Amino acid sequence: MPRLTVLYDPTCGLCRRAHEWLVLQRKLVELVFVPCKSTEARQRFPRLDHELTSKDLTVVGEQGEVYMGPKAWLMVLWALSQYREWAYRLSTPELLPTTRRVVSLISQNRYQISRVAGLAK
């Protein structure tokens, strides 16, 4: 099975909750979760800009392909057996701009959303 490394923000409640949910999903692509800016992340990807990875979700493929922000979300969705079709649907030229807007909105306000949803530690 191919593998994607997901660099997520462990300080945000929403991200932790999403991580827990993702672990339980049936997958077509193996997902490896590594906290962003951690020693492990720096060891695995020595040339990646790790400051950027703390701003947005980042996914790295086995050949070093880097997907950031909305693209990273789509790649995670694509890895899930149940949601691969959604990844294709949301990445069509018609829907991609909306996907980008919604994902950026959630991403930028993730700490507030976590607080409101009671997911913050």
Added chain:
Amino acid sequence: MNFGVTSYTYLIYLAISIGLTIWVARTLHKNGRVFLVDVFHGNEPLADSVNHLLVVGFYLINFGYVCLALKLSESVQNAQASIEALSLKVGAVLLVLGGMHFFNLFIFSRMRRRASVVNGPPPVPPDGFTTVQEA
């Protein structure tokens, strides 16, 4: 024993229904194979096996319906009544066959879509590349 118009109607009904069922099943068998070979990535023995199993199910359901629908509520006395009764019965069989046929097509297309999704490429191109240090 009186082998009257009703019995002849039954015989004609059976002949038409069985003929139609065999024709539709063969069409399905012949043309469905291409789909299934594609779904199973060129694994022809598996495609043939699934194809055959589908056709068997198709025959069972259709012949079952044909048998159950055979009996006329009242015996027919002349040619006109016979043709009317036949038309009603064969019409029902045609609708069932049509329904079954579309159901089969639906299954084929869903299997095919599912297979193409499972083997699909990434939905978006990467933003860039980095070096990967294996742990």
